[in-house]
Amino acid sequence: STAPEEDPEPAEEKMKVALYINGNLGDKSFFDSAKVGLDAAVAEHGIEVKIVEGGSDDTKWQPGLLDLADGDYDIIVVGTWQMETNVQEAAELYPDTKFIIFDTTVPFEDGKNSNVYSIQYKQNEGSYIAGYLAAKMTKTGVIGGVGGMNIPVINDFFVGYIEGAKLANPDIKVAISYIDSFVDSAKGKELALAQFNSNKADIIFQVAGNAGMGVLEAAAEAGFYGIGVDSDQAALLAEAGNTATANVIPTSVLKDVGASLKRAIDLALEDKVPWGTNETLGFEAESVGIAKNQWYETMVSAELRAELETIEADIRSGKIVVGSAMGMSTEDLDAIKASVQP
Amino acid sequence: MQEIVKMVDILKVYPNGIVANQKVNFSIVEGEIHALVGENGAGKSTLMKILFGIEQPTEGSIVLNGQEVKFANPQEAIKHGIGMVHQHFMLVPSLTVAENVVLGDEPKKAGGLLDIQKAIADTAEIAKRYHFEIDPKAKVEDCSVGTKQKIEILKALFHGAKVLILDEPTAVLTPQETSELFKELMLLKDKGHTIVFISHKLNEVKEITDRITIMRAGKDVGTYDTDKVSKEDISNLMVGREIVWDLDKSKAEPKDVAVQVAQVTLVNEHKRKLLDDVNFSIRRGEILGVVGVEGNGQRELVDVLTGLQQASLGTITINGENIQRYSIRKIRDLGLSHIPEDRMTLGVAEYASIEENLMSIYFDKPEFLNGPFLKLKQINAWAKEKVVDYRVKTGSEKTPVKMLSGGNIQKVVVAREFSNNPKVIIADQPTRGIDVGAAQFIHKKLIELRDKGCAVLLVSADLTEVMDLSDSLLVFYNGKIVAYFEDASVLTETELGLYMLGLKAQSEAEIRRCVYA
Amino acid sequence: MINLLTPEFLFTVIRVTTPILLAAMAAVICNKAGVVNIALEGIMLTSALTGVLVSGFTQNIWLGALGGIAGGVFIAFLLAYFALYLKTDIILGGIALNLLTVGGTVFVMFAITGDKGATNSVRSLQFPSVNIPFIQDIPVVGQMLSGHNLLTYLAIMMVFLVYFLLYKTTFGLRLRAVGENPDAASSVGIDVKRVQLYALLLSGVIASFGGMYMSMAYLKVFTTNMVAGRGYIALAAAAMGQANPVGTSIASLLFGFMESLGYQLQSRGIPSQFINMVPYISTIIGLVLYAQYRQRQIAKKKNQKIQEEVKA
Amino acid sequence: MLKQWLKKQSVDSKFETLRFSVAIIIALLVAFGLILLVSKEPFEALRHLFLGPISKFRKIGNVVETAIPLTFLGLSVSVMFSANQFNMGSSGALFMGGTVAAIVGLTMPLPTGIHPLVALLFAGVVGGLITSIPAIIKLKWNASELVSSLMLNFVALNLGLYLIMNHFRDPDAGTLASFKFPETALLPTLIKGTRIHFGIFIVIFMVIVIWLFLAKTKWGYALRMTGMNMNFAKYSGISTAAVILYSQFIGGFLAGMGGAVEVLGMYDRFRWQMMPTYAFDGVIVAVLGKQNPIFVPVAAILLAYIRVGADTMSVNSDVSYEMISIIQGFIIIMIAANAFLKHYRQKMVVKEATSHD
């Protein structure tokens, strides 16, 4: 694949992949991670990748996706439940194009959507471990969680978090707040400070994309712990030079969209993608987990780390089954939150 | 004498395409009072706005003391010693007199701080020098119209005006205020100021000015020594046709009472009594004049009669119906018409067309409606007719009222209010600031309606107008009626003035005569 | 339940109020000059970014502040130029500029840092927090009033500065005249457009501090669209306070109080949607109560006189 | 031909055409300059920006479907601004309108044809009630409708979210979304290969109704007079209180109905989690359309065209998403610049005015 560009007919065609983002880059987690995964595939395999941001107006997503499908891409990658019907429509209109959809699935029964492959994640399992960790590390018996919005994907994290915390300490209190925005980082900071000051929560888990930066900053400033989400946020912050904030993040709950997409592209190059099926990735595919980095090593005691390893093993083996907010009614969810409310 | 300002071949085309000045030549000599007269829309204000730098001429030049100048804005004109008092006040209501006077050239302390003490002192000083009685610390919004006029002149003087342009300064003044103003103008003249005086009142022009320039339809038709031309000459030159002067008015034959005002009192939020136990009647077939120095309750009287304000106490009955708590609409339905004092804020919507302005009190009459839909064709035909009947000078009835000159706007208002077969007319300054021809036309219409049995209340600051037109007359002072004259024709201006200034008052019993049962 | 009168809570209120107060003071100046500055949001966002970038690259907080101001003033200038000289409807111009800055800041951030979400990789500087001698030693009051960010104290000072500017300087006099009766101002030779231009630029400076507070004090990074509607709230505060500096700061404080109260209530299980409404509903109620109070005062005065009359 | 046509036009419309074209050209040049800075294939990008919206049938459909809610919002703002009521509540009314349409869609079993109409009516009424609150507050206490409506938008947003969240949320949906609407409630798609839906008839109908209302009915007349000079309207006996109320009710009604049309036409369930991004565009459309119901759809299509072009450009070229909002903002501000080329206009006027003598 080192053929000069002016070569009219390259010996072997490069694979062309497009990633359609139904939102914007810069969220430090979900979409950014997808981009990281595809960038890695470019670096390794020299494929061609085009990334398109669709913005937050959801009526624009369908035309955007169809525009891409009109192009000569081999594979089009999209994410989130909101794109589900759009992908089905495009897959039907463009049977020769392959589609990968992540963080949700499409119906596959009766051979439907045979050119689609879907990937889902067990984020609740990662946050289950984080919840256990938090409940063990707190000195006040109160931990916190700040979410971007009160929506199922976010709540899926919290359900795991609460269950894990309860395992560590049945009397644990968990304060949950929502910013109702993924951009208002100042509000994220205030909500975290409010949990710290008035609920006495001393370790707070953020699931709020960009606005979550405010939560982590509050932790560094007021002197409590913050748990990151999606990517290894301590490492990212330290890399950017913000060690003060990195130093209050014992771990992050990983939901490695990038790794799962990189894996899918690897498979595609070998023609091994199970088109027409869904895969739900968890620990085994290294797509979900917690960050075990230098901060984890120093802030979390060896004893607790060992306990966490056991729990992880139990989840892998199916001994522990973590509840999920997906498909849970609002009342049931509220009941879970109320049971631990400080 | 030396020619101080010379305007040569001034052409002015407004952005809407109206040619307001067509090659106008105009010159004034130092130390004179120079009148500029002409019908509404003749282009007087435009010419003066050009001299003051508010508008720029499309063509032509201005020569000041022998040197050609160009004024891009008023600031430059002010620097060259030109000052202008606009017909409509250019004051900031929430600021004090002193602040208004010094605005634009404020005394400063170190660091750009406003030296308010010096501003007050300067204002007091200049007022004293020119014999103006004024409180520099008063808020302008609390000042009477006469005072506002003085503030405007003080402003110009403060900014160092040698040439002072006064655009219809007397339109809102009482005779006493006018003569006071004239004294001041003479004083200014003696001190070496040059004055341009615009007015529609030819008596005043004759009284005070040295020379007259007459304009017609955007052109100048000549400059004359004032004492060499008669009033009749002037107005003929202005309109380009003969004007018949006498008002053809028969004696009134008052019939039954149409409007009964009983014990009406109005209090404002500053707890002042603007109307104080007012009682009187207006009878069908008479014109009842109301005079008073501005701010003595006439405006409020009109407001409570027309429903713009609710009286605090007392009752008003129109055609036997008590109008307390009636909406304006309901009052109008009783047959009341109203020519408002301020045509621009009440009388018209300036961005709307003539037609739309004409129909504002008719649009939901059954003859113009088809269900909820307006019969636009009928309305248009009707509006066309009114434009012709009332001689509104315009290209089309679809022209926005904003494009008309003041006099023509007034005709639109009058046309609307008089076409209603009114039973009661409240005419508040019906001819303020409009030219002789138009004023005469309105006067005739008023008399015509009176003769048809209409009850007319005429409020005017123009004493000649009230005395010529009214059958009987009320004088207001301090919110009260202080005099009633059953026969207005026997009165003199001087006598009226005494009552208006509160120097004289009739007895309770004499006043009571204005209440008919 | 919650003890609202803790010093911590009141400290929070002041912190939450600061950016709104700064922007509201900018709005006051514009309102008084008769121009509506909807672009406050965009001004804040731009200055929040340029402040971070300049301070990061120069490692000098004062240059950073200048950079922030320059960014905000640039947007204010665009608004002024289009609205005053090219006669673009000023509300539409403001909306368009807000639209433009949301994308523009991300564009610039990406061009410089390669990141679309936050400026983490820029080692920007922050405005310091300040302990106030003497006051900090007073038990409760010290906890509440001392230790705030420098810009918070600037915001408080700004209320007095704006008051002083409007009512004690010649520029203020002209500005009020221009806002109330532009014809009158121009008839005495005041260049109305220029005064309005200065008012807009000045509002750009003041609102820039609000923007920099977001990214260089409140938080230590710029994040995409981080102003999140605070510019609009400032406009509301200025309208509620009748463009009077003191009334406007009370309105801003009310908003900050309600917002902070919401933060406290959230973690107590009340649905966030309800809590989110509180500040807005209370602003409306505040608006109504104030207007009602004014009306009553007027009516009462009128009535008193009439009562006296009837007795007499 | 063109020359003859131009001659017939008045100075004003001639000038307007000229100003508009030059403004667009300048905006294009600036856009081109910016694109040149960031793109390796600027002409390709420009082609997508300006021809993208008409490059395919489907794309024309995108322009139309985008213009539908923009027209509703533009009409809504136009009616309120015509009465000189600066109510910014259209976006809140739009959101609640969408919510109410969803609730009616989900809870009322009604036959096809009737079902969406009922939903639209309810949505309109609720939207109207929302924008009436600032009107009532203004009438009773004389408090600014601008402020209270801005605040109410946030209240409407949160109220709508609360209702969906707690009563109509589909737990099986991966995000906050209501249950699927029954087939009977949807506004059907009209043209295959596009998403142009039945809402287009509704919007055309409403444009005509509002035009008739403003230009031809007594209520519209009263509304316009109140907007142009409230004192004059009062003095003429027009009930300005009624005008203040009904102008804002109608404004909200239109926005609410627009929300319903959008939700039932473009979606199969309620999926808004935040204020839709175009919720504030009503002011842009109304101002560009000079508050005239006939021009409003034109302005909406213009805006929709710019947006679809920008989206096409971002998908098909290397110009990033952010660049688009910069270009868009600039085009809007440039088109709205009224005094631009003022001197030229004055010359035209003088020529015209003096040529008759």
Ligand SMILES: Nc1ncnc2c1ncn2[C@@H]1O[C@H](COP(=O)(O)OP(=O)(O)OP(=O)(O)O)[C@@H](O)[C@H]1O
């Ligand atoms: N700013 C303007 N824009 C357009 N037309 C104008 C403007 N000002 C004046 N005109 C028009 O120019 C003409 C001359 O107006 P001007 O004000 O000079 O008349 P005038 O002699 O002062 O009349 P009046 O006695 O009513 O004051 C009128 O037809 C008027 O409608």
Ligand SMILES: Nc1ncnc2c1ncn2[C@@H]1O[C@H](COP(=O)(O)OP(=O)(O)OP(=O)(O)O)[C@@H](O)[C@H]1O
């Ligand atoms: N911007 C404008 N556009 C169009 N016409 C205007 C404009 N400004 C003023 N005019 C018209 O120009 C005329 C002269 O303006 P001016 O301010 O002198 O009013 P006016 O002359 O005082 O009226 P009058 O003297 O009859 O009371 C007015 O009749 C008005 O209709």
Ligand SMILES: [Mg+2]
């Ligand atoms: Mg005039």
Ligand SMILES: [Mg+2]
């Ligand atoms: Mg005049």
